[in-house]
Amino acid sequence: MLLKSGKVITKLLIQTRKMHLLHDKTYINGQWISAASNKIFEVLNPADGSIISTVPDMDIEDTQKAIESAANAFETWKNTTPKERSYFLRNWYNLLIKNRDNLAKIITLESGKPLPEALGEVNYGNSFVEWFSEQARNVRGEIIQSSTTTKKILVEHYPIGVAALITPWNFPHAMITRKVSPALAVGCTCVIKPAEDTPLTALALLELAEEAGIPKGVLNIVTSGRKNAPKIGKLLCESSLVAGISFTGSTQVGKILYKQCSAGVKRLGLELGGNAPFIVYNTADVDKAVEGAVTAKFRNCGQACVAANRFLVQEGVYDSFVGKLVDRVKDLKIGCGFDSGVRIGPLINRAQFEKISNLVGDAVAKGAKVVIGGIPAPKIGELFYEPTVVVDVNKNTMLFSEEIFGPVIGIVKFKTEEESLDIANGTDRGLAAYFYSEDIKQIFRVNRNLEAGMIGVNEGLISTVEAPFGGIKESGIGREGSHRGVEEYTYIKYTCIGNLE
Incomplete structure (x- = not known):
């Protein structure tokens, strides 16, 4: 290759x-x-x-x-x-x-x-x-x-x-x-x-x-x-x-x-910068949420200001979402951007590569578990990092608190809607946010309370010329x-x- x-x-x-x-x-x-x-x-x-x-x-x-x-x-x-x-x-x-x-x-x-x-x-x-x-x-x-x-x-x-x-x-x-x-x-x-x-x-x-x-x-x-x-x-x-x-x-x-x-x-x-939450509620269509997660996270190798950063999954659909997500990530081809079928290219430079390695290492040292990926791909090139899913992420890790800008998903389990909003809004950034739910009352309720300038509801790709692009707080x-x-x-x-x- x-x-x-x-x-x-x-x-x-x-x-x-x-x-x-x-x-x-x-x-x-x-x-x-x-x-x-x-x-x-x-x-x-x-x-x-x-x-x-x-x-x-x-x-x-x-x-x-x-x-x-x-x-x-x-x-x-x-x-x-x-x-x-x-x-x-x-x-x-x-x-x-x-x-x-x-x-x-x-x-x-x-x-x-x-x-x-x-x-x-x-x-x-x-x-x-x-x-x-x-x-x-x-x-x-x-x-x-x-x-x-x-x-x-x-x-x-x-x-x-x-x-x-x-x-x-x-x-x-x-x-x-x-x-x-x-x-x-x-x-x-x-x-x-x-x-x-x-x-x-x-x-x-x-x-x-x-x-x-x-x-x-x-x-x-x-x-x-x-x-x-x-x-x-x-x-x-x-x-x-x-x-x-x-x-x-x-x-x-x-x-x-x-x-x-x-x-x-x-x-x-x-x-x-952003620190976008991606919330999956018990009321979500899990298959749609998985596809939305792949879009919102892995576009441009995760190097986007609106990329999903903190994945919050409610306990009722947690196992189903993680299992289907891992299966989907296995299908993501990594390689040179000119090769057919490639979805994950290299990180932009050495500094960004080292940042991603350090974020994953810090999460694992604090109790998180890598389900897939979590390592470089030197056989392809020096700046390639495998698409990664990390579970049991501690809220005190750099992976959770910092903007990742790389192909890494860190997942936190939550119990209640109130808890999800507390976590999602617990940042000084407010650029984008994503959540999945099929409950119309919940959609309007969560949308009203999320602190972000742009919100994707059951959608992982929100940028378009017709809509105003920008954030609140320090975004x-x-x-x-x-x-x-x-x-x-x-x-x-x-x-x-x-x-x-």
Whole structure:
């Protein structure tokens, strides 16, 4: 299997290098450029450690140029009509559709996710460009009745200015399009800082944006390795030319950015970490719950902010659920994302691999039992970890209290509905939650009491462009997607026209 995968990857690397979408330079002010220092860093394939490409390792000097480029472009872009912005976004969407197969290959190469999942991400990410191309012409103000006959009250939306977008590695296409599209739709310009693990997808997206005719300076991208990332983030937060920050990533980093933005009281959108409960009640359809669990947990090898994290199963269906779940997990093929039938790819990097190993080790040391998996899969590759189910998880374990971001299910048995809600809500995170029940009264009762920004009821896949995406508590501020997505990039101007006698 390893030899076959190696040959497949080598062949795809050769093919990909011939793609016009694969760049070794970054894009600022309509030009493909190197870092001012000429430094580069390597982008690795997590499936086998091979070097896919190199990209510029930029610093705050390069970032300042990107910010100034976006600020200059804003003076023109803000005066374009909604119809014009809609046209550019639609052109971009059409090119994204045309190139979706190549985009998916790049995603699989640099993130490791199975190719069918990469295609799913491309379709999902493209949907935001389509959606906001339509929303551009539907941002509406108000005329409000005044308390006097001599005044007229007008309320309008205006673009905030330059938006700095800091995106994660786990969905390198969708996290960019979900932020860029509403920003462009309302007249903002952008500086994009993609994750150091997956910059190639971001560069491919900007290649297609350029082909779509989006004017120079409207979109700019800053690539950097881990060493320069904190300084770049600080500059984006503190620059007086940047009007707003949108960040998707860990709560820890989000808090740092939150503090740094306070100096300029910037518009801030944060989509941070989760600790999603997945509750199975006695009233559930167990077969549906098992399928939902596999979807909610193992997509992208568990590396998703909305992935189910704490599995709570009521004692009446506990044995049935665990037995069927283990049988289902046995069928999950692990391997290179380009191999047919693979459901579980590699973890993104060594740090993530070691984290998963430590979480499972800590749980077992505190009395938990591994039913299936629980070990690395070195015969496939250094960053592969077998899909795992752990039972009898102690609530004091790291596996239960921390966001896992890996292919591990930890299960806790509970007795009553009240107990399940106490456990589910006993966290400072509140991004997503899932529960299964066929009792309609219980569905509305539990839904009302769960503390999360997004809830899946008898459903393990909840993300869609039409719905507002975001959490509560320390899982973030603001919403992405839906008609509300544009609100993060506009400010409201109230105008009072008086003396209308």
